[in-house]
Amino acid sequence: MKTTLFCCLALTLLSLSATETIIFRHRALPGGSIPPATARQEKVTLPECFQQAGTAALHVRPDGWDQQEKAWHFFLTAGKLGKTTPHIYLYRFPDGRLRLLWSLNTSAKQTGELIVPGVFEKNRWTHLAFTWETKDGHTDLKLYQNGRLAASRRVNFELGRNFPREWQIGDIPAWNPRSPHPTIMGRIELHPQALAPADIAALAALQMENGAVTLINRKFIPESVNRISGQVETDSSAQLRLEAVFVDEMGKTTAVDLAPRWTPFSGQIKFDAELRLPPDTVETRLTVRSGAGTSPVWKLEKIHYADWLPPVEPNYWKASWIWSGNTSEPEAHRYFVTHFEADPDQLSKVVFQGASDDRGTVYLNGKAAVKINGWAIPAVNENLKSLLVKGKNTLAVDAFNVGGGSGFLGELNLVGKDGNVTSIASGTDWKASERLTPGWNQPGFDVSGWTSATARLRPPQVPYGETAYRNFTSVPVLSRKTPFLKLTANAGETVKIQAIFNGAAPQNVETYLLLLRNHRELFRTPVRTTVNGSQLQVTGEIVLPPFAMSEEYQLKLESRSVRFCAQDKAQEGGIGTLKVKAAALPQPLRAEVRKKNGLPALYLNGVSVPPMLYRNAINTRNNTRSNRFMTGFDKAGIRLFEINLSLDKLWMPDGSVNTEELELYLLSAMYYAPNGKLVVFFNTDAPGWYVNKYPEERYFHTGGPVNRISYASERWRADSTAFLRKMIAFIRSRPYYHQIAGFGLDGGEDGQFMQWTGRNLNYLGDYSPAMKRYFRATLLKKYGTITALNQSWKRNYGSFEEIQIPSQERRKHSPEGFFLDPVKDADIIEFNRAFSDAVADTILSYAAAIKEETGREKIVAAYYGKFFSVAGYLEWGEMSIERIIASPELDYLIAVEYAQRGAGKPHSVSAPLASYALHNKIFVDEADLRTFLSGTRNWGYAGTFFETISMIRKMFIYTWSKGHGLHWYDLHGGAFDNQGILQAIANTRQIALKSPERRFIPAEIAVIVDEPSLLCTTTEVKKLTGRALLHLQNGNFGRMGADFDVYLLNDLQHPDFPGYKMYVFLNVWAPSPAAVESINRLKNNGRMLVWLYNSGLIANGTRSIENVSSLTGIKMSDAGSVPLAMGLENFGALPPQYTSACEAAPVAYPTDPQACLSGRFMKTPGKSPLALKKFPAWTSVYSAVPVLTPAVWRELARQAGVHIYTEDPDAMLYLGDGLLGIHTGQGGVKTIHWPRKAVFRDAVTGQVYGTRTARPEIPMLPNETKIIFVE
Structure with missing residues (x-):
């Protein structure tokens, strides 16, 4: 038997526009039925280079036995077993455990072992690997199963010349009880370096089946052309074939023989082949087969991936x-x-x-x-x-x-x-x-x-998209033979167009038919061209939307390869006119959001529809061409479209509406998506002329005036609201009003109603005259008289006019820590509230006007509601979420979250979703994905089609399972413009339609956050909230294996608030008296209440540690200013846990003698940060460190009686009624502990993972998302 030995391995992870060198070898060995003394056993003598470091990797397949068999199986042995002789054994115990034993001298205690549970299944391949690395007097050992690190250990000896170099590989029947069944070995690899975990995971992902070895690649781009090369260990290529199997999202396979070039070379056969991927290809499987169908020993040496820059288009930019x-x-x-x-x-x-x-x-x-x-x-x-x-x-x-x-x-x-x-x-x-x-x-x-x-x-790649280009190359000039067209049609009809031109035209001329409104491009569509001798025939069609208006359009042809001229010297490319006649108006479209089964639901004319929308690109080039990407979504069944319009272009200095601009974009959207319904968004930033006319209404920060209008300006709020009314009234008079489902609002910094502070946060605002007036008016409204204010603040103002906006220094920093004194710093707290309320007042003014002007027949949306993505960032004034979601004038809110979006992360949304649902508001998560089409490799970039699909599914199931929605935001236009991506999005819509009717079923954990508590802090609190609040503790909750709902604190007072077993208070630092009362009502029925850092610190006009003791029921002391870092070595059965936030003051830490204290502050080990105290009717848990690991959260949930769905932090779950979503970073088989027996069926492929079982096992690929119907 030929030895398979590696003295080197070059394995690099994929980088696009590069060559990837992948060398691996494999062979299937006979199993345990072969006597160990025969020459058929695989024997290898390793060279000295393995003495310092190495990797052994192999696939094993039980041939007739499984994990339940009570017998020994030895997979690899090295050296001789003895007390003083070096030896290495990798084997399976009869009880199912896997053991790596490594010994140089047992008598000298130079030995180490790693023992882990086995994962063997009958007739299925399992990948095993271990690495060793010697340095500085010790050796690091690591053991892997199926590409995941299972155990590691450092032993206190070096290998050197005592390394056993004589190895045997194969199932060796050595000890009793012996197994009558063999083990098949495959793809054995020995490397003289300790491979990285990612490299071992890549090896584990390779597949073996029926004697054929397959390379799996999920990094090729659909429709790309790549080259692969390698070699086969055989003397003849006569019966060799190289097979590629392409797999789409649905699991459908297409097999192709690649017909490579075979070249003999030194007793081997080299091969080189072109690999052209079909559309929709998620996975590519490559196999070399011999005449018998099995694989000879072969290796893929290089993959040259297609350049991620698209080819240069004819007569377009040659530049990059x-x-x-x-x-x-x-x-x-x-x-x-x-x-x-x-x-x-x-x-x-x-x-x-x-x-x-x-x-x-x-x-x-x-x-x-x-x-x-x-x-x-x-x-x-x-x-x-x-x-x-x-x-x-x-x-x-x-x-x-x-x-x-x-x-x-x-x-x-x-x-x-x-x-x-x-x-x-x-x-x-x-x-x-x-x-x-x-x-x-x-x-x-x-x-x-x-x-x-x-x-x-390279143009037209996103994010820059289709950049305008002037072509100076001479192209053929064609003259129109067809008479000037004068066409008529009714709205809703399809118009056929044909024209013939004389001249020498090239074949395959890419040509577009343009529809012009008052000579401005409204719509374009590709047409067919046919060359017949010296003539070019153009044929195409335009589908008229059902709500098209009665008006005349101009028809024009455009191409980069030819020039279309008319005999009568009309405008270049012009071929005619199209007169459209409007149809009779159908039933008006009524849109609303109302509760259904405890969740907010979107209704169009009384029919519930999934809240899944497409939002078109920002119109940076002042044309309608980015609307063309709406067509793919319209065909994919996504029929709700958000389009972007701007007051800057619509509001004329004389106060009139620029109806030409307004209708150009509205009608354009309807032509590109004739089946769609629109939500028309207005960017509400003040036009430049308005800022210039009223400079005294500008926003001021500490660096000076900003050329933007202050949200506190009463003049602006009144004027802009009146203009919105005028614009809505005009739209309402037009036939296309019946295609509009609603209106939306955005504005401010980044269009998300953030104050005009700027991104560097060096200067705070708003110190404008308008804000000063607004601030004083809010104080007057709250306190009524200056005497009442002075009494509360302990001040001596003569009038409200004396009150100034707090200085930037006081707002940014306090020598006493993050938390403001409720009396001494009352002006800062009140200003923080007013700073946010000024924005909310403006949004609510607009929303109320729209609701009134539309007779409440349309929905109203706003870009607002980020909590977990900006928690603590007081600089931007976004802390009025409670007011916004309580208003009946708004129906859905949009916010974005990036931090946990990427592959291998659980995703998190910006909003407290259960709170939104409680107040009948749909939250729309913004999926502005950086797909594999995007050249922007940041913000959760999905670099492959596989990862793009995974992210699409993950973002969908996260919000859908909780009763909310999302929009696919084509930020720069074209990020979704791919057949496979659109099909993946269409599949999520089908899942939504096929899902069981959504019902609100409370989880068993309620996570509580408090917006007003953030107002009682300096802006420096973001050092704390960056770990404790942002992104839901940076994904920790998403990995704990239990379901949870997120609310705002004051929701506890809502009559429909449900009951939970466990309540987690993340930032309840300054609860109101009413909130404290509602919290105290929870202290019964065996509930567990978990408090994080300084819960209840500010209460009854004081800031004190005693307030924390009162709320939590646990006696506290003040640790002063300490780093919030904790070591937790004795918490239940958990291994040691470590977590940290930042240095903070004050720090309430538990000193209650009746509580069970755990852990230690890393810098002050004499104090315990964690306490658990049982009361007769409830349990109180407090952690001075505001960040807990997923394992600690899971253990607390278990003690609270919460159902645990998985112990695996790599299994990130999304749970709904009859739905299970799973995302994983590392992959592997994920075991789910469902609370009842059920059938588990893949919502995309239909594959069944378990029937009448409560313990389904879900096979997952790295970075994969699966959506499963639970029936």
């Missing part, structure tokens, strides 16, 4: 978006230089066109040629010929990034007198520097010491 170094560095310059040869005498024109994120200056031979101010619309200069010299020329660029992403796109077009164009296009051949060098932009500058620029994107 380039940068150098850190693409997110703010306030950063990048300098680019390229040299080229030219002869001005041979040129008719020299043109530069380019864009920069964010600004740039272009130099030609040392002279400033072009100024660039943005990335959306390129800057163009067509008069640069005079700057050119004969011979060598220098093009130089100073690109500047203000903040966020960065990139530069540029092209110098040398237009020859013969019509040919030479393009000097930005790309990797340009040189780049991050430092300013004297003379860098001068002719002939030496760039030999500079690095090459990095190509980030």
Whole structure:
């Protein structure tokens, strides 16, 4: 038997636009039926390089036995068993445990072992691996099962020359009881280095079946063309074949023989093949088969992945978006230089066109040629010929990034007198520097010491999308043969269009038919072109939406490859007109949100529909083309569309509505999605002319005035509300009003109704005259008289006019810690509230106006409600969620969350979902996914189609299982423009339609957060909340294996608030007297109440540790200022747990002699941060450290009697009535402990994971999400 030995392995994880080297070998060995003394046993002598470090990896498959068998199975032995002889044994005990025994000298206690539960299943492959690494007098041992670390240990000896180098591999029947059944060994690998966990996980993901070994790859991009190469250990390729099996999301497979090029080489056969993926391919399986169908020993050496930059489109940008170094560095310059040869005498024109994120200056031979101010619309200069010299020329660029992403796109077009164009296009051949060098932009500058620029994107890739381009290349000119068309049609009909042109046209001319409204593009659609001799025939159609208005449109053709001209010299490309006649108006569309089975439900004309929407791209280029991505969603069954309009473009200085602009975008959306219903969003930021007209109403921060209107401005609130009324009244008079389901509101910083503080948070606001008036008015409303205020604040103001907005320094920092004194700092607390309420007042004013103008027949939405993504960020004034969700004027709210979105993380939403449901508000999670189509590799980027689908499913099931919804936000346009992605989204809609009718079934844990408590802190509290609140403790709750609901504290007073077994109070630092009363009513029925850091600290006008004792029932003391870091070594049966937040003061810590104290502060070990105290009717648990691990949360839930669905923190669950969602980072078989027996059926593929069982076992791939119907 030929030995399979590795002395090296080059295994790297995939990076797109790269070559991945993957070397692995494999063979199937006979099992335990082979006598150990025969030569058929696999024997290997390892070289000395294994003495320092190594990896052994192998697949094993029980051939007739399973985990229940009471017999020994030895998989690998090395050396001789003895007290003083070095030996290594990897074997299975008769009780099912797996043991790695490593010994140099038992007598000298130079031995170590790792023992873990086995995971063997009859006739199924299990991957085993262990690593060793010697250094500094010790050796680290690690044992893996199925790609996951199962155990690790450090032993106090080095290997050196005592390393046993004689190894035997194969099921060796050595001890009694012996098994009558063998074990098949496969894909054995020995490496002279300790492989990383990710590499071992990659090896474990490879598959073996029926003697054929398969490489699994989930990183190829659908429709990409890649190359693979490798070798086969055989002398002849006569009967070899290389098979690829492509798997889509539904599990459907397509097998293709790749027909590679086979080349004999040193007794082996090399192969090289092109790998072209079909659309929708999630997984690719590669297998080399011999004539018998089994696999010879083969290895895949290289994968050259398709370049993630798309190909250069004809007559479009040849340039790429380039940068150098850190693409997110703010306030950063990048300098680019390229040299080229030219002869001005041979040129008719020299043109530069380019864009920069964010600004740039272009130099030609040392002279400033072009100024660039943005990335959306390129800057163009067509008069640069005079700057050119004969011979060598220098093009130089100073690109500047203000903040966020960065990139530069540029092209110098040398237009020859013969019509040919030479393009000097930005790309990797340009040189780049991050430092300013004297003379860098001068002719002939030496760039030999500079690095090459990095190509980030190529138009039209997102996020920059379809950047406008002027083509100076000569193209064929065609004259129209067909007479000028004069067409008529009724709304709802399909219009067929045909035109014939004379001229020499190339084949496959990409052409679009444009529908123009008053000569502005409303809609475009691709058409078919056919070349017949010297004629080009164009055929296409337009589907008219049912609510189209009676008006006449212009028809035009557009192509980059030809020019369409008319015989009558009409506008270029014009082919006719289309007169549309409006249809009779159908039943008006009524939309509403009302409770159904305890959850908010969206109704359209009385029919409940899933709250799943598409939101179109930000219109940065002032055209309608980004609306074209609505069509794919319309066809996928997503029929609710949010479109974006801006007051800046709609509100004219004379007070009128720009109806031309308004209707262009509304009608465009209807043409692109004729089956859809619209939610029309208005960005409510003040137009520039309004800011200039009323500068005294501007927002002021401590750095000075900002060119934005203050949310506290009464003038602005009244004027803008009146304009919204006028605009809604106009829309209501139009036929397309019946296609509108509702209206939405956004504005402020980032469009999410954040105050105009800015992102660097250096300056606080709002110190404007408008805010001062508003602040004093809120105080008057609350206190009534200055005497009452003085009595409460312990001040001596003569009037409300004397009260000033607190200083930035006081708002940012207190020498006494994060928490404000309710008396001394009362002005800060009240201002924090007013700062948020000013925004809420504006939103509610708009919402009420819309509800009134529409007769309450339409829903109203707003971008508002982020709690867990900005908790503690008082700088942005978003702490009025309670007011917003209590208002009947709003129906759904939108917010975004990124931190836990990515692969291997549980996801979390910004909102307390159960609180929203309690108040009949739908929360819409924003799925602005960075799919594999996106060039923006941040914010939870999904780099493969597999990860993209996984993220789509995860975000859907998270909100759907809790009774809410989401929108697919195409932030830059095109991130979802892929057949497979749209199908995956359509599948989630089908799951929603097939799901059991949603009902609110309370979990057993209620997580309580408090908005007013955040108002009683300085802005520095974000150091604490960044660990204790943000992203639901950064995903800790999502990994505890138990279901939970999240509420606001004051919801405890709601008459419909349900009961729970366990209540967790995350930040109840300043509960009101009414809230304290409602909390005290929970202290019965055997409930567990869990309090985190300083719960109840501020109460009854005081800030004291005694308040914490009173609320929790546990005696507390003040630890002063200490780091909130805890070691917990004795909590139940848990292994040691460690967790931390930040340094804080004051810190209430338990000193109650009647409580069970646990753990220790890491820096002050004499104090215990955790206490559990049992009362006759309830249990109180307090942790001074505000962050607990998933294992601790799980143990507390168990003690509270909460059902635990899984012990595995890698199994992240999403639970609903009849629904189970699972996401995993590491993969493997996930065992779920369901509270009743049921059938578990995959909602996408239909696969059944268990029938009449309460313990389904769900096989999961790394980074996979599954949605399962529980029947």
